[in-house]
């Protein structure tokens with residue numbers, strides 16, 4: 001398997017963590033879709049990372065689809081429960097976490113637009129999504145160790161990746177002080193080797 005990813009993409013990080021937690025071997029191909037010589041549009045018409053190329057040469061995107069594909073490989077630990085409704089509930093947590101990440105990316109891109117093109121209204125709108133998303137995530141976590149069930153799952157990986165991405169790109173949002181229970185939940189996840197080994201480079 002080959003994973004095309006940029007080292008700063010939170011969606012790609014989610015997949016790298018899933019691969020590491022499952023101990024699945026893969027080749028990491030670093031490619032930024034923002035660079036002129038990127039190969040990503042030839043693999044994913046949407047021009048986004050991550051893209052996974054299977055050993056059979058099939059391309060899968062986006063990250064929730066890749067996560068679903070990894071489950072079909074049967075490597076432990078399972079990141080989705082076997083029962084269909086339980087899996088939908090975990091997927092809902094993943095979607096919530098990915099949505100926080102989406103808003104964080106959108107706010108960052110808007111803030112990087114040139115003077116005169118940048119919309120402070122749009123940045124505020126995206127940040128409101130982050131704030132509401134954090135409240136919903138904190139409500140789901142409560143004081144539990146895992147979002148669902150008795151072991152790490154796809155929702156936990158997506159949630160911790162989203163929180164770490166806020167640390168990287170929007171440290172002023174200060175989710176730790178807003179939601180101390182989220183901090184207690186996230187810190188043990190951040191300490192896992194799969195998270196430590198995929199920390200994004202500074203910058």
Ligand SMILES: N[C@@H](CCC(=O)N[C@@H](CS)C(=O)NCC(=O)O)C(=O)O
Pocket residue numbers: 008009010011033034046047048049050062063064098105
């Ligand atoms: N929903 C997608 C989002 C992927 C995405 O937006 N990736 C960003 C990198 S963080 C990207 O490749 N952006 C390039 C672009 O939008 O042109 C997923 O979960 O994989």
